[in-house]
Amino acid sequence: MSRKPRAATLAVAVVAAVTTVVHPAAAATGDGSPSDANIRYSGRWDTRSPGAYVPGWTGAHAVVGFTGTTVKLRQRGSVDLYAGIDGGGWVSYKGVSGTVNLTPSRLPPGTHTLRVAYRQDAGSYHGDEVFQGVLLDPGAHTVVPKVPSRIVEFVGDSITAGYRSSKEALTAYPQVTADRLGAAATQIARPSVCLYPSSDGCIGMRDRFLKTGLDTGTPDWDFSRYQVSDVVLNLGTNDKAHNVSGAQFQSAYVTLLQRIRAKYPNATIHAMEIFKRWYVPETKAAVAARNNAGDGKVRYVSTEGWIDPATDTADGTHPNDAGHRKIAARLAAVLG
Incomplete structure (x- = not known):
C-alpha cells in the first residue's frame, strides 16, 4: 500500500534504455524547442x-x-x-x-x-x-537519437512507480526489465492508485488509464502516438486498504482489459499476481473472461516466490533495489 502523494523529488536523468518514441506536432526541426521533431x-x-x-x-x-x-x-x-x-x-x-x-x-x-x-x-x-x-x-x-523499437508499457501503483527504490522509476522493475530486453519502458503508474475507483477517494486506474496524466484536468491520451508490444498490469495492492470488494475488483479488471485491448489491438497483456497475493481468484477470473471472449493474448502471471518481503522490500510492501532486480529477472523471462 502506498502513502498519500507528497511533494518530493523531480528528477531529470540519464536512462540505460531510451523509451517510448512519441512524435509531437512538428515545429522548427533541429532548434531544440519542445516541439522539435528530433526530440x-x-x-x-x-x-x-x-x-x-x-x-x-x-x-x-x-x-x-x-x-x-x-x-x-x-x-x-x-x-x-x-x-x-x-x-x-x-x-x-x-x-x-x-x-x-x-x-x-x-x-x-x-x-x-x-x-x-x-x-x-x-x-x-x-x-x-x-x-x-x-x-x-x-x-x-x-x-534524431537511436531508440529501441520495442515498447513495453507497465501499469500500476507505487510498486510499479518505484517508490522507496533508490532512484524511483529509474531503478524500478519496469525500467530494469526493459533494459534486460533491450526494449523501451513506459510507466503509467503513481503511488496511491487503485484499480477500482473506490468511494473513499482512491483513484481508479480502470478510468485514469485513458488519461494523459493522473490529474482529471489532463486530456484524454492520444494512443496513436505509439503502440506497444506488451502491457504489464500490477494493480490491487491499494484496493484492499480501500475495502474494494472482490466483485468490484473483478468487474473493474475486465473493463480495464477491454479498454487496453481497444487501444492496443496487437499487444500481449500480462496480469501480474500482486505480491501480497490479494484478489488472486478475481484476477484469474478476469483473465479467463477475456480468454473466453476470444482474446488469447491476455495472460495471468504468477509471482509466488519472486521476492522475500523480509529482505527484498524497504517496508514489507515496496521493493528495494534488489527486489526490483529480482522482479525484473523473472518478468523479463516471461516477456521474452
Whole structure:
C-alpha cells in the first residue's frame, strides 16, 4: 500500500534504455524547442503548450541527439533534476531554474546524446516539472537519437512507480526489465492508485488509464502516438486498504482489459499476481473472461516466490533495489 502523494523529488536523468518514441506536432526541426521533431518523448506528455511540455506519469522522459560541444536545459521554475550525456552517470542539479548549463566543461566536437527523465517521488514533483527544451552552440542543431523499437508499457501503483527504490522509476522493475530486453519502458503508474475507483477517494486506474496524466484536468491520451508490444498490469495492492470488494475488483479488471485491448489491438497483456497475493481468484477470473471472449493474448502471471518481503522490500510492501532486480529477472523471462 502506498502513502498519500507528497511533494518530493523531480528528477531529470540519464536512462540505460531510451523509451517510448512519441512524435509531437512538428515545429522548427533541429532548434531544440519542445516541439522539435528530433526530440523523442517517453511516456505520456501534455503537449498542448508548444513551448512547455509537462510529463503526466512516473518515468516520463525525453532524449535528443545534438551536435556541438555544449548543451543547456531550459527550465521555467525551480526544480531538482538529474541529467546525463552520452551514457554517463547521473549528475544532480538541485533548485535550478532558467538556463541550466549541463556542460561546464565542453564536450569533444561531434554528435552527442542527452537523456532527460522527469520522475515523481511519492507521486509528486519537487518543483516545476515543465520542460522547455535545450539550448545548443551557435550553428549546432539537434539530431534524431537511436531508440529501441520495442515498447513495453507497465501499469500500476507505487510498486510499479518505484517508490522507496533508490532512484524511483529509474531503478524500478519496469525500467530494469526493459533494459534486460533491450526494449523501451513506459510507466503509467503513481503511488496511491487503485484499480477500482473506490468511494473513499482512491483513484481508479480502470478510468485514469485513458488519461494523459493522473490529474482529471489532463486530456484524454492520444494512443496513436505509439503502440506497444506488451502491457504489464500490477494493480490491487491499494484496493484492499480501500475495502474494494472482490466483485468490484473483478468487474473493474475486465473493463480495464477491454479498454487496453481497444487501444492496443496487437499487444500481449500480462496480469501480474500482486505480491501480497490479494484478489488472486478475481484476477484469474478476469483473465479467463477475456480468454473466453476470444482474446488469447491476455495472460495471468504468477509471482509466488519472486521476492522475500523480509529482505527484498524497504517496508514489507515496496521493493528495494534488489527486489526490483529480482522482479525484473523473472518478468523479463516471461516477456521474452
